[in-house]
Amino acid sequence: MLSKIPAFNLKAVLRETGLAADTLRAWERRYGLPKPQRTGGGHRLYSQYDIETIKWLMTRQSEGLSISRAVDLWNEISASGADPLAGSPPLGINNASTSSNTNETTMSALRTEWVSACLNFNEIQAEQTLNRAFSIFQIEDVCIEVIQKGLSEIGKLWYMNHASVQQEHFASGLAMRRIDALLSASPPPSRPQTVLIGCPPNEWHTFTPLLSSLLLRRRGLNVIYLGANVPTERFAETAMKVRANLVILVAQTLVSAASLQTTLLALTKQNTNVAFGGRIFNLRPNIIDYMPGHFLGNTIEGSIQEVERLLKSRIKEKPAKTASEAHISAMHGFVTKRTLIEASLKKELQPLSISPEELNNGIYFLGNNIIAALQLGDMEHVTEEMDWLKTLLKTHNRAPQELSHFMKSYSNAVDEQINGQGDPIKHWLKNYIET
Ligand code: B12
Structure with missing residues (x-):
């Protein structure tokens, strides 16, 4: 553990890090990093942890990140509950010369x-970093610690408007390619069980199901990977055909969690052993109760043991919750009237300065999330999706009035078109607009 006790004055820190005094003061003022304490006389006092924070920021700069992006990365990692310095060995104040060498191998x-090479579209560097990582650490650990967590960091940067769609696509392309290559290079199955893995309808995030396929294949299982957006009936049909011992479905979003539920229901009906996991279940654990099947836990690495347990003996599932009749009836009403609602919304929004493409995206996003939330028995899920959208719009410098105007018009359109069956939607919209 690096000491957080304030022990070093400014001069010692500048000597240790090689940073200019003005730069350090500017970092503190602008970004709040590091956060030195003050002596009674107002002089800065830094801890060993502060010194390592500065070195960490300097290393990110030398890798090509701007200081603001490096600070964002630091904040992102801290916000996820991890210590950005974790994994780096504690360094003494006087052994700076060894620090970069040791750090490179963590x-x-x-x-x-890897993240920085991807953000710079530097394919050679990204591949070399992975090659180096695989030469030092185990395949499983590199896939999780470098590629999966790296992709997750890039996703957060995109959300904060610090990375572009192209950077994210470039990184996920490289990530997928590497996992694919490792999968093709894995030895043939040595165990009799078959595991079928894929995404339910509307789910295009194939990275983690592919990664799970690799990890399970490397344990000798016969893994059949079906990829993105597999229609429910096709999933059920294949599970029967290959006599899958276990089917694993993965969802990252609310909308695909609802289609995952539909697919699980079809599979359990034919008595197939089913399991599931993904980002959305970590974010909203109460959705898990609505899924007929085994939840594989919050992490990919943890899920592997859980799969082994499920393959050993068939574990009885507890019955899944179902949405109330009011929710299901509202869902059917909404599906029937959706086209009319959206048409009157568009008419009302005509004078708005929003592009038709963005308007369509907004309509599609909200409509799909309303249906998914009703299917999963709680309109509050839409509030959380809207919170996500609000932050996204804010970080992309959009005026909040655009969204509130859109929501008011949406509510009017629902009032106009739905009567009788739409109470949960109407209440939610009323509440949402008021608060
Ligand atoms: C790469 C990526 C894409 C790529 C996917 C490429 C591919 N072939 O996989 C593409 C470009 C296709 C894409 C598309 C979209 N994406 Co996207 N994408 C991502 C990104 C950056 C990584 C996805 C991923 O692989 N996640 C898995 C790992 C890397 O992330 P993780 O959350 O840390 O994983 C942990 C847990 O979630 C859990 N877990 C995850 N999977 C599994 C599986 C199992 C079995 C288990 C047990 C656990 C588990 O374990 C991990 C910890 O060990 C994420 C950001 C993110 N953090 O997920 C956004 C993200 C998922 N995407 C998002 C969005 C919005 C979209 C689009 C709607 C964008 C658009 N406008 O078109 C579309 C939707 C596509 C669809 N309908 O499915 C949002 C979703 C937000 C929301 N409210 O729904 C995210 C969260 C980005 C963000 N920060 O806001 N995306």
Whole structure:
């Protein structure tokens, strides 16, 4: 553990890090990093942790990140509950010369290097970083610690408007390609069980199901990977055909969690052993109760043991919750009237300065999330999706009035078109607009 006790004055820190005094003061003023304490006389006092924070920021700069992006990365990692310095060995105040060498071989340093190469569209560097990581650490650990966590960091940067769609696509392309190559290079199955893995309808995030396929294949299982957006009936049909011992479905979003539920229901009806996992279940654990099947836990690495347990003996599932009749009836009413609602909304929004493409995206997003939330028995899920959208719009410098105007018009359109069956939607919209 690096000491957080304030022990070093400014001069010692500048000597240790090689940073200019003005730069350090500017970092503190603008970004709040590091956060030195003050002596009674107002002089800065830094801890060993503060010194390592400065070095961490300097290393990110030397890898090509701007200081604001490096600080964002630091904040992102801290916000996720992790310590950005975790994994780096504690360094004494006088052994700075060894610091960069040691740091280079830690997972978090390799991840930062990979992320930064991806953000710079530097394919050679990104591949070399992975090659170096695989030459030091185990395949499973690199896939999780560098590639999966790196992709997750890039996703957060995109959300904060610090990375572009192209950077995210470039990184996920490289990530997928590497996992694919490792999968093709894995030895043939040595165990008799078959595991079928894929995404339910509307789910295009194939990285983690592919990664799970690799990890399970490397344990000798016969894994059949079906990829993105598999229609429910096709999933059920294949599970029967290959006599799958276990089917794993993965969802990252609320909308795909609802289609995952539909697919699980079809599979359990034919008595197939089913399991599931993904980002949305970590974010909203109460959705898990609505899924007929085994939840594989919050992490990919943890899920592997859980799969082994499920393959050993068939574990009885507890019955899944179902949405109330009011929710299901509202869902059917909404599906029937959706086209009319959206048509009157568009008419009302005509004078708005929003592009037709964005308007269509907004309509599609809200409509799909309303249906998913009703299917999963709680309109509050839409509030959380709207919170996500609000932050996204804010970080992309959009005026909040655009969204509130859209929501008011949406509510009017629902009032106009739905009567009788739409109470949960109407209440939610009324509440949402008021608060
Ligand atoms: C790469 C990526 C894409 C790529 C996917 C490429 C591919 N072939 O996989 C593409 C470009 C296709 C894409 C598309 C979209 N994406 Co996207 N995408 C991502 C990104 C950056 C990584 C996805 C991923 O692989 N996640 C898995 C790992 C890397 O992330 P993780 O959350 O840390 O994983 C942990 C847990 O979630 C859990 N877990 C995850 N999967 C599994 C599986 C199992 C079995 C288990 C047990 C656990 C588990 O374990 C991990 C910890 O160990 C995420 C950001 C993110 N954090 O997920 C956004 C993200 C998922 N995407 C998002 C969005 C909005 C979209 C689009 C709607 C964008 C658009 N406008 O078109 C579309 C929707 C596509 C669809 N309908 O499915 C949002 C979703 C937000 C929301 N409210 O729904 C996210 C969260 C980005 C963000 N920060 O806001 N995306």
